[in-house]
Amino acid sequence: MRIRWRSPIRGPWLTSVFGLVLLCALPVVIVTGLLDRVAYGSAPIPADVGGLHLPRFDWPTRPAWLFRLTQGLHVGLGIVLVPVVLAKLWSVIPKLFTRPDRNLLKLAERATLVLLVGGILFEIVTGLLNIQYDYVFGFSFYAAHYVGAWVFIAGFVLHVAFKLPxxxxxxxxxxxxxxxxxxxAGTVPEPPDEGGLVxxxxxxxxxSRRGALALVGGGTLLLAGLTVGQxxxxxxxxxxxxxxxxxxAxxxxxxxxTFVASGISPGAVGESWHLDLGTVQLTRDELAALPQHTADLPIAxxxxxxxxxxxxxxxxxxxxALAGVPEPSGxxxxxxxxxxxAQAPLTAGQVLHPDSLLALRVNGSDLTRDHGYPARVIVPALPGVHCTKWVAAIGFAR
Amino acid sequence: MRTVARAAGLLGCVALAGYAATIILRDPTLHPSIPGMLIWFVGALLLHDLVLFPLYAAADRALTLLPATRVPLVNHVRLPLLGAGLTFLVYLPGIVRQGEPVVLGASGLGQAPFLARWLWLVLAMTAVSALVWVVRVTRRSAAGG
Structure with a gap:
């Protein structure tokens, strides 16, 4: 079967423009994604990743918006690049239907495109589903997205090394x-290329080519406009x-x-609730009687x-200090x-930051149950999932 | 020498991808997920190359059947269609209300408004595109073209 490719603007130049955009932007998506894992601290998922563990360092608490930025970039860029990825794939699709090469090395190179294209599509699909809470795939998002990331990185590095010239x-x-x-009116095809895109x-x-670039750019802007609000x-x-x-709401x-989704019985956060610090137990009234501090902090x-x-x-x-551990190691x-x-580790830096709180109130009112009443943790730049709600106990390590 | 370097790079990257896959093997609780992950990995690839691409290529081909007009209709149909398709794919779960119990548990709010919002968005894109076409036709007529 021979396909007659019809687009007069498909060609190596157009492909390379899309390629350049992805070459600049995808490393940002990769690095911010990996930083997300570091931000999870000593309890990332999946736990055992063998040699693919990342450098271990204490996730900073300054600036407070650090995780808001890194994770917002990871998800936001990941979404707005979808039109560019689709355009790039459209621009090279004739190659999918060309006859396999006899040269073993070229054949192997072609096979590795499965890592590149399969990898990025897998990451986009699982990522998009996860941010919309759709777990239709039925496996661990964290494990799949992390493994998929490394498969993609392998394919991406190889592709860039081979195709950069x-x-x-x-x-x-x-x-x-x-x-x-x-x-x-002035749009003519690129001259024939050895890759067979033209x-x-x-x-x-x-x-026109500028029209195609505007179309893809417009798609990116559309998705950006529909995403940045979050x-x-x-x-x-x-x-x-x-x-x-x-x-x-x-x-x-x-x-x-939500409180309902947490499965906590209302009695467990009622009158009998108290905070367990190991050596000390505090009721909510006793907590409210301690010196209070107010801070503007993001949840990301x-x-x-x-x-x-x-x-x-x-x-x-x-x-x-109340628990008798004024200089905790975590x-x-x-x-x-x-x-x-239900359990979150904090580093020494996260405990000791002056804005790190066991919050009782938000925006001048008592926390609602959905926001973690009777008390919740809020720490600068800490991923939201580790800003534990409905806190029962804090163990400070010496 | 270049061939050796290429072959070495190739092997290195395939080894990295293979090693990454062993992360799944390290955790026995992930073993039942292996077929699902493979299906979604290969499925995403096949779905794009053998379903999505032929579909949108065929739809685009159908645009050549549009009546010939002095200001061509093709891009005024193509753009809202692409916008509708793109937003549908990216925001699919909300639009088709998939995974609503989890959304409800996470946010306290459901997915009810999303389908109507998407339809309004598609309508808006179509209307803007049609309006621009009308303006272009009028201007061309006014210019006596």
Whole structure:
């Protein structure tokens, strides 16, 4: 079967423009994604990744918006690059249907494209589903997305190493400035290329190259406009029209898990609730009687959404001192809730930061149950999932 | 020498990808997920190359059947269609209300508004595109072209 490829603008130059955009942006997605794992501290998922563990360092607490930035970039860039990835795949698809090469090395190179293309599509699909809480795939997102990332990285590094000279040569073959001035009437195919991207018998053009670039750029802008709202507070939040985090209950800000979903019985956070510090037990009234501190801190989640609020409560370092461990080497926070995220480790830096709180109030009112009443942890730059709600106990390590 | 370097790079990267896959083997609780992960990995590839691409290529081909007009209709149909397709794919779970119990547990809010919002968005893109076409036709007529 011989396919007649019809597009007159498909060619190495156009492919290389998309390639250059991805070459610049994908490393940012990769690095911010890997940093997310570091931010999880000593309890990342999956736990045992053999030699592919990342450098271990204490996740900083300054600036407070660090995780908001890294994770927002990872998810946001990942979404807005979807049109570029699709355009890049469209631009090279004739190669999928070319006859396999006899040269073993070239054949092997071609086979590794499965890692590259399969890897990025797998990462996009699992990532998009995860940020919309759709677990239709039925396996551990964390494990799959981490393994998929390394498979993609392997394919990506190889592809860049092999194709960089071609990309540079192709980009030099035409002037971007000239292309941006060339209307439909002046659009002609690129000269035949050895890679076979340029159609030998194309249809007449219906879109100029600048039109195609504008189309892909427009797709990126459209997705950016529909996504950025999940990191903004105020009325702009609802511009994330189609994302779950564009919606909030009136007068409220987003939560990562509702009280009902936590499965906690109301009695467990009622009158009898107290905070267990090991040597000391404190009721909520006793906590409220301690010196209170107020801080504006973001909650930023792995799904890329974030929100900044004004939290008040007792400094974690004051609680450490009360527990008789004024200079802790770290802490472990346990929730009333049970489940995989019911226990969170904190580093010494996270405990001792002056804005790290066991919050009792937010925006001038007592926490609601959905936001973690009677008390929740809030620490600068700590991933939201580790800002434990419905805190039952904090163990400060000597 | 170049061939040796290429072959070495190739082997190195395949080894890295293979080693990454062993992360799954390290955790016995992940073993039942192996077929699912493989299916989704290969499935994403096949779905793009053998379903999504032929579908949108065929749809694009159908645009050549549009009536010939002085200002061609093709891009005024193509753009809203692509916008609709792109937003549908990216925001699919909310639009088709897949995974609603988890969304509800996570955010306290459901997915009810998303389908209507998406339809409005598609309508808006179509309307803007049609309006621009009308403006272009009018301007061309006014210019006596």
């Amino acid at each position: 071609t990309m540079v040569r192709s980009l030099r073959s035409r002037s971007l400035r000239t292309e941006l001035r060339t209307p439909l 159609a030998p018998e194309p249809d007449p053009p219906t879109m 990191t903004l507070d105020g009325p702009l939040r609802s511009t994330a029209l189609l994302l779950p985090r564009g919606r909030t 009136p007068g409220d800000f987003p939560v990562n898990r 989640c792995v799904e890329g959404w974030s929100t900044q609020q004004t939290w008040s409560g007792v400094r974690l370092r004051d609680l450490a 802490a472990s926070v346990r929730s009333v809730e049970e489940g995989p995220f």
